[in-house]
Amino acid sequence: xxxxxxxxxxxxxxxxxxxxxxxxxxxxxxxxxxxxxxxxxxxxxxxxxxxxxxxxxxxxxxxxxxxxxxxxxxxxxxxxxxxxxxxxxxxxxxxxxxxxxxxxxxx
Amino acid sequence: xxxxxxxxxxxxxxxxxxxxxxxxxxxxxxxxxxxxxxxxxxxxxxxxxxxxxxxxxxxxxxxxxxxxxxxxxxxxxxxxxxxxxxxxxxxxxxxxxxxxxxxxxxxxxxxxxxxxxxxxxxxxxxxxxxxxxxxxxxxxxxxxxxxxxxxxxxxxxxxxxxxxxxxxxxxxxxxxxxxxxxxxxxxxxxxxxxxxxxxxxxxxxxxxxxxxxxxxxxxxxxxxxxxxxxxxxxxxxxxxxxxxxxxxxxxxxxxxxxxxxxxxxxxxxxxxxxxxxxxxxxxxxxxxxxxxxxxxxxxxxxxxxxxxxxxxxxxxxxxxxxxxxxxxxxxxxxxxxxxxxxxxxxxxxxxxxxxxxxxxxxxxxxxxxxxxxxxxxxxxxxxxxxxxxxxxxxxxxxxxxxxxxxxxxxxxxxxxxxxxxxxxxxxxxxxxxxxxxxxxxxxxxxxxxxxxxxxxxxx
Numbered sequence: 001x002x003x004x005x006x007x008x009x010x011x012x013x014x015x016x017x018x019x020x021x022x023x024x025x026x027x028x029x030x031x032x033x034x035x036x037x038x039x040x041x042x043x044x045x046x047x048x049x050x051x052x053x054x055x056x057x058x059x060x061x062x063x064x065x066x067x068x069x070x071x072x073x074x075x076x077x078x079x080x081x082x083x084x085x086x087x088x089x090x091x092x093x094x095x096x097x098x099x100x101x102x103x104x105x106x107x
Numbered sequence: 108x109x110x111x112x113x114x115x116x117x118x119x120x121x122x123x124x125x126x127x128x129x130x131x132x133x134x135x136x137x138x139x140x141x142x143x144x145x146x147x148x149x150x151x152x153x154x155x156x157x158x159x160x161x162x163x164x165x166x167x168x169x170x171x172x173x174x175x176x177x178x179x180x181x182x183x184x185x186x187x188x189x190x191x192x193x194x195x196x197x198x199x200x201x202x203x204x205x206x207x208x209x210x211x212x213x214x215x216x217x218x219x220x221x222x223x224x225x226x227x228x229x230x231x232x233x234x235x236x237x238x239x240x241x242x243x244x245x246x247x248x249x250x251x252x253x254x255x256x257x258x259x260x261x262x263x264x265x266x267x268x269x270x271x272x273x274x275x276x277x278x279x280x281x282x283x284x285x286x287x288x289x290x291x292x293x294x295x296x297x298x299x300x301x302x303x304x305x306x307x308x309x310x311x312x313x314x315x316x317x318x319x320x321x322x323x324x325x326x327x328x329x330x331x332x333x334x335x336x337x338x339x340x341x342x343x344x345x346x347x348x349x350x351x352x353x354x355x356x357x358x359x360x361x362x363x364x365x366x367x368x369x370x371x372x373x374x375x376x377x378x379x380x381x382x383x384x385x386x387x388x389x390x391x392x393x394x395x396x397x398x399x400x401x402x403x404x405x406x407x408x409x410x411x412x413x414x415x416x417x418x419x420x421x422x423x424x425x426x427x428x429x430x431x432x433x434x435x436x437x438x439x440x441x442x443x444x445x446x447x448x449x450x451x452x453x454x455x456x457x458x459x460x461x462x463x464x465x466x467x468x469x470x471x472x473x474x475x476x477x478x479x480x481x482x483x484x485x486x487x488x489x490x491x492x493x494x495x496x497x498x499x500x501x502x503x504x505x506x507x508x509x510x511x512x513x514x515x516x517x518x519x520x521x522x523x524x525x526x527x528x529x530x531x532x533x534x535x536x537x538x539x540x541x542x543x544x545x546x547x548x549x550x551x552x553x554x555x556x557x558x559x560x561x562x563x564x565x566x
Binding site: 010015016018019020021022023037038039040041043044047048052053054057058059060062063064065066067068069070071072073074075077085089090092 | 140141142147152153154155156157158159162187221222224231232233234235236237239240241242243244247248249250251252275276332333334371484487488490519520521524525555556558
Protein backbone atom coordinates (compact mmCIF):
# COMPACT_ATOMS: atom_id res chain seq x y z
CA UNK A 1 0.00 0.00 0.00
CA UNK A 2 1.07 3.65 -0.03
CA UNK A 3 4.00 4.60 2.15
CA UNK A 4 3.36 7.36 4.63
CA UNK A 5 5.39 10.52 4.02
CA UNK A 6 6.67 10.87 7.61
CA UNK A 7 9.65 8.75 8.65
CA UNK A 8 8.14 5.55 10.04
CA UNK A 9 9.26 4.12 13.32
CA UNK A 10 11.05 0.89 12.57
CA UNK A 11 11.81 -1.80 15.10
CA UNK A 12 13.52 -5.12 14.80
CA UNK A 13 13.01 -8.32 16.66
CA UNK A 14 16.04 -10.31 17.80
CA UNK A 15 14.51 -13.51 16.43
CA UNK A 16 14.11 -12.11 12.91
CA UNK A 17 16.63 -9.22 12.71
CA UNK A 18 16.30 -9.07 8.92
CA UNK A 19 12.72 -7.80 9.20
CA UNK A 20 11.84 -4.14 9.85
CA UNK A 21 8.71 -4.18 11.99
CA UNK A 22 6.33 -1.50 13.22
CA UNK A 23 6.61 0.43 16.49
CA UNK A 24 7.28 -1.76 19.55
CA UNK A 25 4.93 -1.94 22.52
CA UNK A 26 3.95 -4.48 25.11
CA UNK A 27 0.83 -6.53 25.56
CA UNK A 28 -0.11 -8.71 28.51
CA UNK A 29 -0.75 -12.39 27.87
CA UNK A 30 -2.01 -14.36 30.90
CA UNK A 31 -0.38 -11.77 33.16
CA UNK A 32 2.96 -11.90 31.36
CA UNK A 33 4.28 -8.86 29.47
CA UNK A 34 5.20 -9.69 25.89
CA UNK A 35 6.82 -7.46 23.33
CA UNK A 36 4.77 -6.83 20.22
CA UNK A 37 4.99 -4.64 17.14
CA UNK A 38 2.43 -2.57 15.33
CA UNK A 39 1.05 -4.59 12.41
CA UNK A 40 1.29 -7.98 14.13
CA UNK A 41 -1.67 -10.18 15.03
CA UNK A 42 -2.35 -11.39 18.53
CA UNK A 43 -1.53 -14.91 17.33
CA UNK A 44 1.77 -13.70 15.87
CA UNK A 45 2.75 -12.16 19.21
CA UNK A 46 1.75 -15.25 21.19
CA UNK A 47 3.43 -17.76 18.84
CA UNK A 48 6.64 -15.68 18.57
CA UNK A 49 6.88 -15.80 22.38
CA UNK A 50 6.85 -19.60 22.24
CA UNK A 51 3.40 -19.98 23.78
CA UNK A 52 1.74 -22.88 21.96
CA UNK A 53 -1.09 -24.06 24.16
CA UNK A 54 -4.04 -21.70 23.77
CA UNK A 55 -6.65 -23.82 25.50
CA UNK A 56 -7.37 -27.12 27.23
CA UNK A 57 -10.33 -29.12 26.03
CA UNK A 58 -13.33 -29.47 28.33
CA UNK A 59 -13.38 -33.19 29.01
CA UNK A 60 -9.98 -34.70 28.15
CA UNK A 61 -7.98 -31.57 29.08
CA UNK A 62 -5.97 -31.91 25.88
CA UNK A 63 -3.85 -28.96 24.76
CA UNK A 64 -4.81 -27.09 21.58
CA UNK A 65 -2.79 -24.54 19.65
CA UNK A 66 -3.88 -22.71 16.53
CA UNK A 67 -4.77 -24.83 13.53
CA UNK A 68 -5.97 -22.96 10.43
CA UNK A 69 -4.60 -19.44 10.97
CA UNK A 70 -7.32 -17.97 8.75
CA UNK A 71 -10.41 -17.64 10.89
CA UNK A 72 -12.03 -20.99 10.08
CA UNK A 73 -11.31 -23.32 13.00
CA UNK A 74 -11.89 -21.08 16.05
CA UNK A 75 -9.22 -23.03 17.96
CA UNK A 76 -7.29 -19.83 18.73
CA UNK A 77 -10.09 -18.05 20.62
CA UNK A 78 -8.79 -15.76 23.36
CA UNK A 79 -10.20 -13.02 25.55
CA UNK A 80 -8.96 -9.53 24.68
CA UNK A 81 -9.71 -6.96 27.40
CA UNK A 82 -13.46 -7.39 27.94
CA UNK A 83 -14.14 -9.10 24.61
CA UNK A 84 -14.60 -12.85 24.76
CA UNK A 85 -14.07 -15.40 21.96
CA UNK A 86 -11.78 -13.27 19.82
CA UNK A 87 -9.91 -15.10 17.05
CA UNK A 88 -6.24 -14.44 17.85
CA UNK A 89 -5.28 -15.03 14.21
CA UNK A 90 -7.44 -12.16 12.91
CA UNK A 91 -7.05 -9.68 15.78
CA UNK A 92 -4.44 -6.93 15.37
CA UNK A 93 -2.25 -6.45 18.47
CA UNK A 94 -2.63 -3.02 20.12
CA UNK A 95 -0.58 -1.38 22.89
CA UNK A 96 -1.61 -2.41 26.38
CA UNK A 97 -4.00 -5.17 25.32
CA UNK A 98 -4.75 -7.65 28.10
CA UNK A 99 -5.06 -11.06 26.49
CA UNK A 100 -6.18 -14.21 28.28
CA UNK A 101 -5.75 -17.64 26.71
CA UNK A 102 -7.75 -20.60 27.98
CA UNK A 103 -4.66 -22.71 28.61
CA UNK A 104 -5.37 -23.03 32.34
CA UNK A 105 -9.15 -23.19 32.34
CA UNK A 106 -11.25 -25.86 30.72
CA UNK A 107 -13.20 -25.10 27.59
CA UNK B 108 -27.31 -0.44 3.65
CA UNK B 109 -27.90 -1.18 -0.03
CA UNK B 110 -25.86 -2.47 -2.93
CA UNK B 111 -26.65 -3.19 -6.53
CA UNK B 112 -23.99 -5.88 -6.44
CA UNK B 113 -22.81 -7.32 -3.11
CA UNK B 114 -19.60 -9.30 -3.29
CA UNK B 115 -18.77 -11.71 -0.50
CA UNK B 116 -15.03 -12.25 -0.18
CA UNK B 117 -12.07 -10.00 -0.97
CA UNK B 118 -9.67 -12.52 -2.49
CA UNK B 119 -8.57 -12.77 -6.14
CA UNK B 120 -12.09 -13.69 -7.32
CA UNK B 121 -13.96 -11.14 -5.22
CA UNK B 122 -11.66 -8.24 -6.07
CA UNK B 123 -11.82 -9.06 -9.80
CA UNK B 124 -15.61 -9.31 -9.64
CA UNK B 125 -15.82 -5.95 -7.86
CA UNK B 126 -13.73 -4.22 -10.51
CA UNK B 127 -15.61 -5.84 -13.41
CA UNK B 128 -19.09 -5.05 -12.03
CA UNK B 129 -18.03 -1.52 -11.25
CA UNK B 130 -16.69 -1.06 -14.81
CA UNK B 131 -20.21 -1.91 -15.98
CA UNK B 132 -21.41 1.03 -13.81
CA UNK B 133 -22.97 -1.09 -11.06
CA UNK B 134 -22.83 0.18 -7.47
CA UNK B 135 -20.73 -2.41 -5.66
CA UNK B 136 -20.18 -3.25 -2.00
CA UNK B 137 -17.45 -5.79 -1.25
CA UNK B 138 -17.66 -7.53 2.12
CA UNK B 139 -14.44 -9.11 3.38
CA UNK B 140 -13.93 -10.98 6.63
CA UNK B 141 -10.26 -10.00 6.85
CA UNK B 142 -8.72 -6.65 7.76
CA UNK B 143 -6.92 -6.41 4.41
CA UNK B 144 -8.24 -7.48 1.03
CA UNK B 145 -6.34 -10.19 -0.80
CA UNK B 146 -7.82 -13.37 0.58
CA UNK B 147 -5.40 -16.21 1.17
CA UNK B 148 -3.46 -16.00 -2.07
CA UNK B 149 -2.58 -12.32 -1.81
CA UNK B 150 -2.23 -12.18 1.98
CA UNK B 151 0.68 -10.07 3.09
CA UNK B 152 2.30 -8.45 6.11
CA UNK B 153 0.57 -5.29 7.37
CA UNK B 154 1.75 -1.87 6.17
CA UNK B 155 3.62 -1.31 9.44
CA UNK B 156 6.17 -3.90 8.36
CA UNK B 157 8.80 -2.24 6.15
CA UNK B 158 9.75 -5.17 3.97
CA UNK B 159 12.46 -4.99 1.35
CA UNK B 160 11.47 -5.98 -2.14
CA UNK B 161 13.23 -9.35 -1.91
CA UNK B 162 11.23 -10.10 1.25
CA UNK B 163 7.90 -9.76 -0.56
CA UNK B 164 6.10 -12.81 -1.87
CA UNK B 165 6.16 -13.64 -5.58
CA UNK B 166 2.51 -12.65 -5.96
CA UNK B 167 2.86 -9.42 -3.98
CA UNK B 168 2.91 -7.07 -6.96
CA UNK B 169 -0.12 -8.66 -8.65
CA UNK B 170 -2.02 -8.40 -5.38
CA UNK B 171 -1.18 -4.73 -4.93
CA UNK B 172 -2.22 -3.96 -8.50
CA UNK B 173 -5.59 -5.61 -7.97
CA UNK B 174 -6.10 -3.85 -4.62
CA UNK B 175 -5.34 -0.50 -6.24
CA UNK B 176 -7.81 -1.21 -9.02
CA UNK B 177 -10.51 -1.93 -6.43
CA UNK B 178 -9.61 1.27 -4.57
CA UNK B 179 -9.75 3.30 -7.79
CA UNK B 180 -13.04 1.76 -8.93
CA UNK B 181 -15.25 3.40 -6.33
CA UNK B 182 -16.25 0.05 -4.83
CA UNK B 183 -17.22 0.35 -1.18
CA UNK B 184 -15.14 -2.13 0.81
CA UNK B 185 -16.33 -3.40 4.20
CA UNK B 186 -13.29 -5.04 5.79
CA UNK B 187 -13.24 -7.14 8.97
CA UNK B 188 -16.91 -7.81 8.24
CA UNK B 189 -18.57 -11.19 8.44
CA UNK B 190 -21.61 -12.22 6.40
CA UNK B 191 -23.43 -14.34 8.96
CA UNK B 192 -26.74 -14.94 7.21
CA UNK B 193 -28.65 -14.50 3.98
CA UNK B 194 -32.40 -13.98 3.70
CA UNK B 195 -33.05 -13.96 -0.03
CA UNK B 196 -30.66 -11.27 -1.22
CA UNK B 197 -30.54 -9.48 2.12
CA UNK B 198 -27.25 -10.31 3.79
CA UNK B 199 -26.76 -9.92 7.52
CA UNK B 200 -23.36 -8.48 8.32
CA UNK B 201 -21.42 -8.38 11.57
CA UNK B 202 -18.73 -5.81 12.13
CA UNK B 203 -17.14 -4.37 15.24
CA UNK B 204 -19.73 -5.70 17.67
CA UNK B 205 -22.74 -4.69 15.56
CA UNK B 206 -25.02 -6.51 13.15
CA UNK B 207 -26.75 -4.81 10.22
CA UNK B 208 -28.40 -5.78 6.92
CA UNK B 209 -27.10 -5.25 3.40
CA UNK B 210 -29.84 -5.35 0.77
CA UNK B 211 -28.42 -6.45 -2.55
CA UNK B 212 -29.99 -6.70 -5.99
CA UNK B 213 -27.35 -9.23 -7.09
CA UNK B 214 -24.73 -11.21 -5.19
CA UNK B 215 -21.33 -12.59 -6.19
CA UNK B 216 -20.11 -15.32 -3.87
CA UNK B 217 -16.31 -15.45 -3.72
CA UNK B 218 -15.71 -17.03 -0.35
CA UNK B 219 -12.67 -19.08 -1.31
CA UNK B 220 -11.34 -22.23 0.30
CA UNK B 221 -9.44 -23.41 3.34
CA UNK B 222 -6.96 -26.26 3.74
CA UNK B 223 -8.49 -29.73 3.80
CA UNK B 224 -8.18 -30.94 7.39
CA UNK B 225 -6.61 -34.37 7.72
CA UNK B 226 -6.94 -36.39 10.92
CA UNK B 227 -4.24 -38.69 12.29
CA UNK B 228 -3.22 -39.57 15.84
CA UNK B 229 -1.75 -36.41 17.37
CA UNK B 230 -3.17 -33.94 14.82
CA UNK B 231 -4.77 -31.93 17.61
CA UNK B 232 -1.42 -31.21 19.32
CA UNK B 233 -0.28 -27.58 19.37
CA UNK B 234 2.23 -27.17 16.56
CA UNK B 235 0.29 -29.30 14.09
CA UNK B 236 -1.31 -26.84 11.70
CA UNK B 237 -2.59 -26.45 8.18
CA UNK B 238 -0.12 -25.38 5.52
CA UNK B 239 -2.18 -22.23 5.02
CA UNK B 240 -1.76 -21.47 8.71
CA UNK B 241 2.00 -22.00 8.52
CA UNK B 242 2.10 -19.72 5.48
CA UNK B 243 0.06 -17.01 7.21
CA UNK B 244 2.31 -17.05 10.26
CA UNK B 245 5.47 -16.90 8.14
CA UNK B 246 4.34 -14.46 5.48
CA UNK B 247 2.10 -12.01 7.35
CA UNK B 248 3.85 -12.15 10.74
CA UNK B 249 7.38 -13.29 9.90
CA UNK B 250 7.10 -15.70 12.82
CA UNK B 251 8.48 -19.23 12.59
CA UNK B 252 5.77 -21.89 12.82
CA UNK B 253 8.43 -23.88 14.71
CA UNK B 254 12.20 -24.31 14.71
CA UNK B 255 12.05 -27.71 13.00
CA UNK B 256 9.14 -27.99 10.60
CA UNK B 257 7.86 -30.92 8.57
CA UNK B 258 5.46 -30.25 5.70
CA UNK B 259 3.31 -33.14 4.51
CA UNK B 260 0.84 -33.03 1.67
CA UNK B 261 0.18 -33.52 -2.00
CA UNK B 262 0.57 -31.06 -4.81
CA UNK B 263 2.38 -27.85 -5.57
CA UNK B 264 1.09 -25.79 -2.62
CA UNK B 265 3.83 -27.24 -0.37
CA UNK B 266 6.41 -25.29 -2.39
CA UNK B 267 5.43 -21.67 -1.64
CA UNK B 268 4.69 -22.64 1.95
CA UNK B 269 8.08 -24.31 2.39
CA UNK B 270 9.86 -21.39 0.78
CA UNK B 271 8.21 -18.85 3.08
CA UNK B 272 8.81 -20.97 6.19
CA UNK B 273 12.51 -21.17 5.24
CA UNK B 274 12.69 -17.39 4.93
CA UNK B 275 11.69 -16.96 8.57
CA UNK B 276 14.84 -18.86 9.52
CA UNK B 277 13.10 -22.11 10.44
CA UNK B 278 14.54 -25.43 9.37
CA UNK B 279 12.43 -27.72 7.20
CA UNK B 280 13.36 -31.25 8.16
CA UNK B 281 11.42 -32.76 5.26
CA UNK B 282 8.75 -32.23 2.65
CA UNK B 283 6.59 -35.34 2.52
CA UNK B 284 4.74 -35.67 -0.80
CA UNK B 285 2.12 -38.38 -1.22
CA UNK B 286 2.47 -38.78 -4.98
CA UNK B 287 5.51 -39.88 -6.99
CA UNK B 288 6.98 -38.02 -9.99
CA UNK B 289 6.34 -41.12 -12.11
CA UNK B 290 2.60 -40.49 -11.68
CA UNK B 291 2.87 -36.93 -13.00
CA UNK B 292 3.90 -37.66 -16.58
CA UNK B 293 0.46 -38.99 -17.43
CA UNK B 294 -0.72 -35.38 -17.19
CA UNK B 295 2.11 -33.87 -19.22
CA UNK B 296 -0.23 -33.18 -22.16
CA UNK B 297 -2.37 -30.85 -20.05
CA UNK B 298 0.73 -28.95 -18.95
CA UNK B 299 1.69 -28.07 -22.51
CA UNK B 300 1.51 -24.31 -23.04
CA UNK B 301 1.36 -23.49 -19.31
CA UNK B 302 4.86 -22.02 -19.34
CA UNK B 303 4.47 -19.47 -16.51
CA UNK B 304 3.67 -22.39 -14.19
CA UNK B 305 6.92 -24.09 -15.16
CA UNK B 306 9.09 -21.07 -14.42
CA UNK B 307 7.30 -20.68 -11.10
CA UNK B 308 7.96 -24.31 -10.23
CA UNK B 309 11.59 -23.98 -11.26
CA UNK B 310 12.02 -20.98 -8.93
CA UNK B 311 10.69 -22.98 -6.01
CA UNK B 312 12.77 -26.00 -6.92
CA UNK B 313 15.92 -23.86 -6.88
CA UNK B 314 15.08 -22.27 -3.51
CA UNK B 315 14.19 -25.60 -1.93
CA UNK B 316 17.06 -27.66 -3.35
CA UNK B 317 18.58 -28.27 0.09
CA UNK B 318 15.32 -29.51 1.62
CA UNK B 319 14.88 -33.29 1.71
CA UNK B 320 11.77 -34.37 -0.24
CA UNK B 321 10.22 -37.78 0.28
CA UNK B 322 7.90 -38.78 -2.55
CA UNK B 323 5.28 -41.48 -2.08
CA UNK B 324 5.07 -40.88 1.68
CA UNK B 325 2.41 -39.48 4.00
CA UNK B 326 2.17 -38.44 7.61
CA UNK B 327 1.00 -41.22 9.91
CA UNK B 328 1.01 -39.83 13.45
CA UNK B 329 2.33 -37.04 15.65
CA UNK B 330 3.65 -37.44 19.19
CA UNK B 331 4.02 -35.03 22.09
CA UNK B 332 2.52 -33.97 25.40
CA UNK B 333 2.01 -30.20 25.41
CA UNK B 334 2.88 -29.80 21.76
CA UNK B 335 4.14 -31.85 18.84
CA UNK B 336 7.62 -33.31 19.48
CA UNK B 337 7.95 -35.95 16.77
CA UNK B 338 6.16 -37.36 13.75
CA UNK B 339 6.12 -40.69 11.96
CA UNK B 340 5.73 -40.90 8.23
CA UNK B 341 5.21 -43.96 6.07
CA UNK B 342 5.61 -44.93 2.44
CA UNK B 343 2.28 -45.24 0.64
CA UNK B 344 0.97 -47.11 -2.37
CA UNK B 345 -0.91 -45.49 -5.26
CA UNK B 346 -4.07 -45.27 -3.13
CA UNK B 347 -2.08 -43.59 -0.34
CA UNK B 348 -2.46 -46.65 1.89
CA UNK B 349 0.46 -47.15 4.28
CA UNK B 350 3.08 -49.71 3.25
CA UNK B 351 3.98 -51.80 6.34
CA UNK B 352 7.53 -51.59 7.60
CA UNK B 353 8.41 -48.24 6.05
CA UNK B 354 8.12 -45.94 9.08
CA UNK B 355 10.45 -42.99 9.46
CA UNK B 356 10.55 -40.75 12.51
CA UNK B 357 11.48 -37.07 12.71
CA UNK B 358 11.95 -34.85 15.74
CA UNK B 359 9.98 -31.67 14.97
CA UNK B 360 8.17 -28.88 16.78
CA UNK B 361 5.81 -27.98 13.96
CA UNK B 362 3.96 -29.93 11.27
CA UNK B 363 2.02 -28.40 8.39
CA UNK B 364 -0.44 -30.44 6.32
CA UNK B 365 -1.27 -29.56 2.70
CA UNK B 366 -3.61 -32.23 1.33
CA UNK B 367 -5.61 -29.87 -0.88
CA UNK B 368 -8.44 -27.48 -0.14
CA UNK B 369 -12.11 -27.44 0.74
CA UNK B 370 -14.45 -24.71 -0.53
CA UNK B 371 -16.12 -22.34 1.96
CA UNK B 372 -19.68 -22.91 0.81
CA UNK B 373 -21.63 -21.69 3.87
CA UNK B 374 -22.82 -18.46 2.25
CA UNK B 375 -23.70 -20.29 -1.00
CA UNK B 376 -25.72 -22.77 1.04
CA UNK B 377 -27.35 -19.90 2.89
CA UNK B 378 -28.38 -18.29 -0.41
CA UNK B 379 -29.94 -21.60 -1.48
CA UNK B 380 -27.44 -22.37 -4.27
CA UNK B 381 -27.27 -25.91 -5.53
CA UNK B 382 -23.95 -27.70 -4.87
CA UNK B 383 -22.38 -30.56 -6.85
CA UNK B 384 -20.11 -33.35 -5.64
CA UNK B 385 -16.68 -33.44 -7.24
CA UNK B 386 -15.09 -36.90 -7.01
CA UNK B 387 -11.54 -35.61 -7.69
CA UNK B 388 -11.71 -33.02 -4.94
CA UNK B 389 -13.96 -35.17 -2.71
CA UNK B 390 -15.96 -32.05 -1.86
CA UNK B 391 -19.16 -30.15 -2.70
CA UNK B 392 -18.76 -27.16 -5.00
CA UNK B 393 -21.21 -24.50 -6.18
CA UNK B 394 -23.00 -25.45 -9.39
CA UNK B 395 -22.69 -22.76 -12.02
CA UNK B 396 -23.07 -22.09 -15.75
CA UNK B 397 -20.57 -20.58 -18.19
CA UNK B 398 -21.52 -17.07 -17.00
CA UNK B 399 -20.85 -18.14 -13.36
CA UNK B 400 -24.59 -17.96 -12.54
CA UNK B 401 -25.62 -20.28 -9.71
CA UNK B 402 -28.98 -22.06 -9.51
CA UNK B 403 -30.44 -18.97 -7.78
CA UNK B 404 -31.29 -16.08 -10.14
CA UNK B 405 -29.11 -13.05 -9.46
CA UNK B 406 -26.57 -15.00 -7.40
CA UNK B 407 -23.18 -15.66 -9.01
CA UNK B 408 -20.14 -17.61 -7.84
CA UNK B 409 -16.43 -17.28 -8.58
CA UNK B 410 -13.14 -18.74 -7.47
CA UNK B 411 -12.41 -21.79 -5.35
CA UNK B 412 -16.04 -22.40 -4.31
CA UNK B 413 -16.74 -23.43 -7.92
CA UNK B 414 -13.78 -25.84 -8.04
CA UNK B 415 -10.21 -25.71 -6.75
CA UNK B 416 -8.31 -24.14 -9.62
CA UNK B 417 -6.01 -21.47 -8.21
CA UNK B 418 -5.85 -17.72 -8.27
CA UNK B 419 -5.49 -17.18 -12.02
CA UNK B 420 -8.74 -19.02 -12.72
CA UNK B 421 -10.37 -17.30 -9.74
CA UNK B 422 -9.61 -13.88 -11.21
CA UNK B 423 -11.07 -14.79 -14.62
CA UNK B 424 -14.16 -16.24 -12.95
CA UNK B 425 -14.46 -13.11 -10.82
CA UNK B 426 -14.49 -10.95 -13.96
CA UNK B 427 -17.07 -13.18 -15.62
CA UNK B 428 -19.28 -13.18 -12.51
CA UNK B 429 -19.03 -9.41 -12.07
CA UNK B 430 -20.03 -8.79 -15.70
CA UNK B 431 -22.89 -11.32 -15.47
CA UNK B 432 -24.19 -9.63 -12.31
CA UNK B 433 -24.20 -6.27 -14.12
CA UNK B 434 -26.01 -7.86 -17.05
CA UNK B 435 -28.62 -9.32 -14.66
CA UNK B 436 -29.22 -5.78 -13.37
CA UNK B 437 -29.54 -4.57 -16.99
CA UNK B 438 -26.55 -2.27 -16.58
CA UNK B 439 -25.26 -3.59 -19.89
CA UNK B 440 -26.92 -5.33 -22.82
CA UNK B 441 -26.52 -9.10 -23.26
CA UNK B 442 -24.42 -8.64 -26.40
CA UNK B 443 -22.03 -6.29 -24.62
CA UNK B 444 -21.84 -8.60 -21.61
CA UNK B 445 -20.98 -11.48 -23.94
CA UNK B 446 -18.23 -9.45 -25.54
CA UNK B 447 -16.79 -8.31 -22.20
CA UNK B 448 -16.81 -11.86 -20.83
CA UNK B 449 -15.21 -13.47 -23.88
CA UNK B 450 -11.48 -12.90 -23.13
CA UNK B 451 -11.94 -14.26 -19.60
CA UNK B 452 -13.95 -17.23 -20.81
CA UNK B 453 -11.18 -18.14 -23.28
CA UNK B 454 -8.39 -17.65 -20.75
CA UNK B 455 -10.29 -19.59 -18.09
CA UNK B 456 -10.74 -22.56 -20.44
CA UNK B 457 -6.99 -22.58 -21.14
CA UNK B 458 -6.09 -22.41 -17.43
CA UNK B 459 -8.67 -25.01 -16.44
CA UNK B 460 -6.82 -27.73 -18.35
CA UNK B 461 -3.88 -27.25 -15.99
CA UNK B 462 -6.09 -26.99 -12.90
CA UNK B 463 -7.96 -30.14 -13.91
CA UNK B 464 -4.72 -32.06 -14.32
CA UNK B 465 -3.50 -30.93 -10.90
CA UNK B 466 -6.73 -32.02 -9.25
CA UNK B 467 -6.57 -35.43 -10.93
CA UNK B 468 -2.92 -35.91 -10.11
CA UNK B 469 -2.86 -34.62 -6.53
CA UNK B 470 -6.49 -35.05 -5.43
CA UNK B 471 -7.05 -37.04 -2.24
CA UNK B 472 -7.07 -40.84 -2.43
CA UNK B 473 -8.83 -43.34 -0.14
CA UNK B 474 -5.77 -44.04 2.03
CA UNK B 475 -5.98 -40.51 3.36
CA UNK B 476 -8.99 -41.49 5.47
CA UNK B 477 -8.68 -45.25 5.86
CA UNK B 478 -7.08 -46.79 8.88
CA UNK B 479 -8.02 -43.93 11.18
CA UNK B 480 -7.70 -45.37 14.70
CA UNK B 481 -10.85 -45.41 16.82
CA UNK B 482 -9.17 -43.27 19.48
CA UNK B 483 -8.27 -40.49 17.02
CA UNK B 484 -10.19 -37.25 17.43
CA UNK B 485 -12.18 -36.13 14.40
CA UNK B 486 -14.17 -33.24 15.90
CA UNK B 487 -11.59 -30.99 17.57
CA UNK B 488 -14.15 -28.77 19.28
CA UNK B 489 -16.32 -31.42 20.94
CA UNK B 490 -13.60 -34.11 21.28
CA UNK B 491 -15.48 -36.72 19.26
CA UNK B 492 -13.36 -39.66 18.06
CA UNK B 493 -13.48 -41.77 14.93
CA UNK B 494 -14.65 -44.62 17.15
CA UNK B 495 -17.59 -42.53 18.41
CA UNK B 496 -18.64 -41.84 14.82
CA UNK B 497 -18.22 -45.47 13.77
CA UNK B 498 -20.26 -46.83 16.64
CA UNK B 499 -22.96 -44.34 15.75
CA UNK B 500 -23.03 -45.58 12.14
CA UNK B 501 -23.02 -49.22 13.27
CA UNK B 502 -25.99 -48.49 15.51
CA UNK B 503 -27.91 -47.47 12.38
CA UNK B 504 -27.40 -43.72 12.47
CA UNK B 505 -25.56 -42.99 9.23
CA UNK B 506 -26.56 -39.39 8.54
CA UNK B 507 -24.52 -36.28 9.35
CA UNK B 508 -27.50 -34.90 11.25
CA UNK B 509 -27.88 -38.07 13.31
CA UNK B 510 -24.19 -38.18 14.17
CA UNK B 511 -24.29 -34.55 15.22
CA UNK B 512 -27.30 -35.12 17.46
CA UNK B 513 -25.80 -38.25 19.00
CA UNK B 514 -22.14 -37.28 19.44
CA UNK B 515 -22.18 -33.43 19.32
CA UNK B 516 -19.65 -33.59 16.44
CA UNK B 517 -19.90 -30.27 14.62
CA UNK B 518 -21.64 -28.42 17.44
CA UNK B 519 -18.59 -26.51 18.67
CA UNK B 520 -17.34 -23.09 17.60
CA UNK B 521 -16.06 -24.36 14.21
CA UNK B 522 -19.61 -25.54 13.43
CA UNK B 523 -18.27 -28.55 11.55
CA UNK B 524 -16.07 -26.62 9.12
CA UNK B 525 -13.08 -28.72 10.20
CA UNK B 526 -14.69 -32.11 10.93
CA UNK B 527 -17.57 -32.25 8.43
CA UNK B 528 -15.59 -33.71 5.54
CA UNK B 529 -13.77 -36.19 7.81
CA UNK B 530 -17.05 -37.45 9.26
CA UNK B 531 -18.63 -37.80 5.80
CA UNK B 532 -15.67 -39.98 4.78
CA UNK B 533 -15.99 -42.12 7.94
CA UNK B 534 -19.72 -42.57 7.36
CA UNK B 535 -19.09 -43.60 3.75
CA UNK B 536 -16.40 -46.12 4.76
CA UNK B 537 -18.41 -47.59 7.61
CA UNK B 538 -21.54 -47.98 5.52
CA UNK B 539 -19.62 -48.96 2.36
CA UNK B 540 -21.09 -46.16 0.26
CA UNK B 541 -19.68 -43.29 -1.78
CA UNK B 542 -19.23 -40.05 0.20
CA UNK B 543 -21.28 -38.38 -2.56
CA UNK B 544 -24.33 -40.21 -1.21
CA UNK B 545 -23.83 -39.08 2.39
CA UNK B 546 -26.37 -36.31 2.85
CA UNK B 547 -24.75 -32.97 3.61
CA UNK B 548 -25.66 -31.35 6.91
CA UNK B 549 -28.00 -28.39 6.59
CA UNK B 550 -26.10 -25.14 7.03
CA UNK B 551 -27.92 -22.72 9.28
CA UNK B 552 -27.06 -19.16 10.23
CA UNK B 553 -24.92 -17.81 11.73
CA UNK B 554 -22.39 -19.01 9.14
CA UNK B 555 -19.71 -18.30 11.75
CA UNK B 556 -20.23 -17.57 15.46
CA UNK B 557 -21.62 -14.09 16.18
CA UNK B 558 -22.37 -12.78 19.70
CA UNK B 559 -26.00 -13.35 20.57
CA UNK B 560 -26.63 -9.76 21.66
CA UNK B 561 -25.38 -8.46 18.30
CA UNK B 562 -27.76 -10.80 16.45
CA UNK B 563 -30.67 -9.90 18.71
CA UNK B 564 -30.05 -6.17 18.41
CA UNK B 565 -29.59 -6.19 14.62
CA UNK B 566 -30.56 -2.90 13.01
